[in-house]
Amino acid sequence: MPTLNPRLLDTGSPPIPEIQEWGARYASNGGTLLNMCQAVPSHAPAPGMLERLARAAGDPRAAAYGPILGEPDLRRAYATELGRVYGGLVNASHVAITAGCNQAYFVTMMALAQRGDAVLVPTPWYFNHQMTLNMLGVEPRPLPCRAERRFVPDPDEAEALIDDRVRAIVLVTPNNPTGAIYPPEVIARFHALCRKRGIWLVLDETYRDFLPPGKERPHGLLSGDEWPENLVQLYSFSKSFAIPGYRLGAIGAPASAMSELTKVMDCVQICAARAGQIALAWGLGALDSWRLANRAGMQARLEVVRSAFSRLPGWELQSLGAYFAYVRHPFKNTSAWKVAERLASGHGLMCLPGPAFAGEEAHLRIAFANVDETGIGTMEERLRAASTRTGVCPQEVPLPA
Numbered sequence: 001m002p003t004l005n006p007r008l009l010d011t012g013s014p015p016i017p018e019i020q021e022w023g024a025r026y027a028s029n030g031g032t033l034l035n036m037c038q039a040v041p042s043h044a045p046a047p048g049m050l051e052r053l054a055r056a057a058g059d060p061r062a063a064a065y066g067p068i069l070g071e072p073d074l075r076r077a078y079a080t081e082l083g084r085v086y087g088g089l090v091n092a093s094h095v096a097i098t099a100g101c102n103q104a105y106f107v108t109m110m111a112l113a114q115r116g117d118a119v120l121v122p123t124p125w126y127f128n129h130q131m132t133l134n135m136l137g138v139e140p141r142p143l144p145c146r147a148e149r150r151f152v153p154d155p156d157e158a159e160a161l162i163d164d165r166v167r168a169i170v171l172v173t174p175n176n177p178t179g180a181i182y183p184p185e186v187i188a189r190f191h192a193l194c195r196k197r198g199i200w201l202v203l204d205e206t207y208r209d210f211l212p213p214g215k216e217r218p219h220g221l222l223s224g225d226e227w228p229e230n231l232v233q234l235y236s237f238s239k240s241f242a243i244p245g246y247r248l249g250a251i252g253a254p255a256s257a258m259s260e261l262t263k264v265m266d267c268v269q270i271c272a273a274r275a276g277q278i279a280l281a282w283g284l285g286a287l288d289s290w291r292l293a294n295r296a297g298m299q300a301r302l303e304v305v306r307s308a309f310s311r312l313p314g315w316e317l318q319s320l321g322a323y324f325a326y327v328r329h330p331f332k333n334t335s336a337w338k339v340a341e342r343l344a345s346g347h348g349l350m351c352l353p354g355p356a357f358a359g360e361e362a363h364l365r366i367a368f369a370n371v372d373e374t375g376i377g378t379m380e381e382r383l384r385a386a387s388t389r390t391g392v393c394p395q396e397v398p399l400p401a
Helices: 016-024 047-057 072-086 100-112 127-136 155-161 184-197 255-268 274-286 288-310 336-347 373-388
Strands: 095-098 118-123 139-144 166-172 200-204 231-236 249-252 316-321 324-328 363-367
Touching: 016 336, 047 274, 072 095, 072 274, 095 100, 095 255, 100 127, 100 166, 100 200, 100 231, 100 249, 100 255, 118 127, 127 139, 139 155, 155 184, 166 184, 184 200, 288 316, 288 324, 288 373, 336 363, 336 373
Parallel strands: 118 139, 118 166, 166 200, 200 231
Antiparallel strands: 095 249, 231 249, 316 324, 324 363
């Protein structure tokens, strides 16, 4: 067999399929398998959205190619939403619609960096961010985010990591995997640092719609009359509208950069699937109340998670936000991969180990948006059983209460 791209061969595989294989070994005699490893909303799309998706899919015009940067109506609608959320002047020339936020990130990295360059990425990092850079021959340079700082990166530490190879800093807020929410003043300092050093700030706000009350405006970078010249903002419609299978995301960037992003978009997919775009152009204005209700529901679920971990001896909830609980497990010196395997195959609870995100062996990420409050109660029962039942992690003794 001819050889494959060495950079691809050196890139690790995504961890979720492996966790799902472990879950498939669960005997189910203890109840339903809980999938808390992949971040997906547990509720269905709004009925009106489903109706318009079906109508658009049945229209022959939606089967034709569309504009590379997205449907004009959707670009305008999303620009209007950006202006409403951040209080600035944004127009459609600043917006490109992508096939999900993963594609938005890939397209952005193709545009900003070349082989041999480096990009600062906060760790624990979203594994697809690191995988993308590896495949492109760009160094994903870790920017440590520590538990004692609530997993918020430090701009001063970032500056010490910048050399002449660094082309961008990536921030993810609310963060995946930790759920950490970066304060507006920290984001502003990172933007000022990038401006000073002549590099890009890439701000991934996939989970922006699940910020807690009082944090409706995540930062002030878009509050002016012009798009900042060194900022790229990424977003996903998947979570807010419960349509991850339709693969719709967005890039916000200076209008002057759009012609270069268009080149990459045209080579990757030409255009995002049109039926979803057509329905979403309606949904951005019509489903505000539905989205706010889901946001409130997610905050209520978050508090149920917080309460559950307060009752679990040895389990330490170290960060909580958006869709994610980032926890310290009670099995000293035991690989988080081993803990995740035993939880999935033996207890029917699928979650991801910290090392999947270049995090510590002591951590697990639990995506609680996947289940309802009853499911969170089941999660609590299974974690308690895992930390008390003989043989779960035979090499170790659970931490004391």
